[in-house]
Amino acid sequence: MxxxxxxxxxxxxxxxxxxxxxxxxxxxxxxxxxxxxxxxxxxxxxxxxxxxxxxxxxxxxxxxxxxxxxxxxxxxxxxxPLLPTDTAQRAKVRAMAMIIGCDIHPLNNLRVITQLKALTQTQEPPVDWIGRWISEGFAAIEALLARDPSRAIGCCFGDQPGLVECYLVPQVYAARRFGIELSSFPAICAIDAYCATLPAFQAAHPDLQPDTPQ
Amino acid sequence: MxxxxxxxxxxxxxxxxxxxxxxxxxxxxxxxxxxxxxxxxxxxxxxxxxxxxxxxxxxxxxxxxxxxxxxxxxxxxxxxPLLPTDTAQRAKVRAMAMIIGCDIHPLNNLRVITQLKALTQTQEPPVDWIGRWISEGFAAIEALLARDPSRAIGCCFGDQPGLVECYLVPQVYAARRFGIELSSFPAICAIDAYCATLPAFQAAHPDLQPDTPQ
The missing domain is CATH 3.40.30.10 (Glutaredoxin)
Structure with a gap:
């Protein structure tokens, strides 16, 4: 089980x-x-x-x-598979995932934002802080995506969603929740839009979980 | 090359x-x-x-x-190898590494501390912030290490340093640099001390690099 x-x-x-x-x-x-x-x-x-x-x-x-x-x-x-078979390609896919996993999400999760609000003595989430890490990380991912001419529109690597999309779609969801402007990131938005058409992503969406508030 | x-x-x-x-x-x-x-x-x-x-x-x-x-x-x-061969053990080793890679280091690196000082309008690194993430993460690693009775003293898994030590030794170095108290983390300190006796770790130390200030 x-x-x-x-x-x-x-x-x-x-x-x-x-x-x-x-x-x-x-x-x-x-x-x-x-x-x-x-x-x-x-x-x-x-x-x-x-x-x-x-x-x-x-x-x-x-x-x-x-x-x-x-x-x-x-x-x-x-x-x-979530990863390609070629060793070098696997490393490049993992690097895109880690931009989100190490350089965006850890700075913007609940416990960190709570601590930051305490330090700065503010009640609201610091949007400049959240937006900076999302924007810098997404810009890097856009640059890396632009380096891969073989990529299909709507996927980070190859023609199926995989490891990067597992990180990217939740981060795009969070960015929208925080009101971050995403128009500078067209490749990321296209990937997010494609994934939103797939049952695996639809069933995982935060709006549709057993503990989602009514 | x-x-x-x-x-x-x-x-x-x-x-x-x-x-x-x-x-x-x-x-x-x-x-x-x-x-x-x-x-x-x-x-x-x-x-x-x-x-x-x-x-x-x-x-x-x-x-x-x-x-x-x-x-x-x-x-x-x-x-x-840096990782064990068993799939479940590999996951447990990676989890310890990721406690540092995702939950400690990203919150304490140069660009984040610089941004935090700007937000809080202070000149000094916020030691409470740095110390909190190191202490919480190291406490979790100590708890996970305590669950593995087969572990050799001085190694996170098995009897050779591997993936976790690649993350742990630099994080202990940074903790000491920030003046964080480490006496509550005896297993981590023992691993760090053992690694310090090994040439691979000695040659990688920040004090001995070509760009280390005199």
Whole structure:
């Protein structure tokens, strides 16, 4: 049995939902309400001592950290693949994913924004902060996408969505939620629009999860 | 020819130096002075449009984002391995690495601290901010290390340093530089101390690079 401890609006949770769906796996939704601090309760800390979403539990074995979970899914369930076969191409796909995984999302998640509001003594999310990291990271991804003439419109690599799209679609969702202007990123917007037509992405969308507020 | 565009004190650069040395590869040091904004000059932006260190160039092919570079090195030069062979164990090793790669380092690097000082209108690095992410992340790693009874003292997994140590040793170096108290993290300190005895880690140390100030 595959269980995913997650939260409808968490970007890292969203990534793993997409990957599970792209792999065609049958999985169970386990809800963590981050706003109610479910992830800091002893029952969840027994599963994931870091106290962060998501955690994937496969036949009782626990996997944490979404980048590690995605690599695990690729190794344990190789078909359909999320990564190309060529070593150099795999590295370039992973690099685009890591721009989001390391240089955008970690700076804009709930615990970091909460801490930042405390430091700056403001009530509102600091849009300049959020927008800077999203815009700089998306600009880098656009530049890398422009270097690949073989790329199909609507995909980051080849002609099927894969690892990068698992990161990109949740980050575009978050950018829109924060009101960040995305018109400078046409390739990213085209990829997001194409993915929105695919069932794996539709079923993973934050609006449609068991814990999504009515 | 393998060239690494990097900076002596950049944590992500330090990671890749360790991995190159653990793999026993012959590589060339290419210096980027981040304080002089070398990484924002056109010559480097042609190599890495994201304008961040490090970039690895192998026979003219460019690889960016240190987590992607480390996975590339593991695939292109598999011996000695940085990861175990078992799929589930690989995921657990990667999860520890990603605690540093996603939840500690991105919050404490130069561009983020600079932006934070601007937001909070302070001159000094905000030690509470830096210390919080290091302490929370290191506590999670200690908890995960404690779950593995087969682990040798001084290594995160098995009896040789690998992927986690590539992330951990630079992060411990940075923690000490920021004056963060580490006595609550005995397993991490033991791993760091063991790695400090090994030539691959000694040669990668920030104090001993071509661009280290005298």
């Amino acid at each position: 595959i269980e995913l401890w997650n939260y409808y609006r968490s970007g890292t949770s969203h990534r793993v939902r997409i990957a599970l769906n792209l792999k065609g796996l049958d999985w169970q939704y386990r809800s963590l309400n981050l706003l109610a601090s479910d992830h800091k309760q002893p029952a969840y800390l027994d599963i994931n001592p870091q106290g962060l979403a998501p955690a994937l539990v496969v036949d009782g074995e626990v996997f944490t950290q979404s980048p590690a979970i995605l690599e695990y899914l690729e190794e344990a369930y190789p078909t359909p | 393998i060239e690494l565009w990097n900076y002596y004190r950049s944590g992500t650069s330090h990671r890749v130096r360790i991995a190159l040395n653990l793999k026993g590869l012959d590589w060339q040091y290419r210096s980027l002075n981040l304080l002089a904004s070398d990484h924002k000059q056109p010559a480097y932006l042609d190599i890495n449009p994201q304008g961040l260190a490090p970039a690895l160039v192998v026979d003219g092919e460019v690889f960016t984002q240190s987590p992607a570079i480390l996975e590339y090195l593991e695939e292109a030069y598999p011996t000695p």
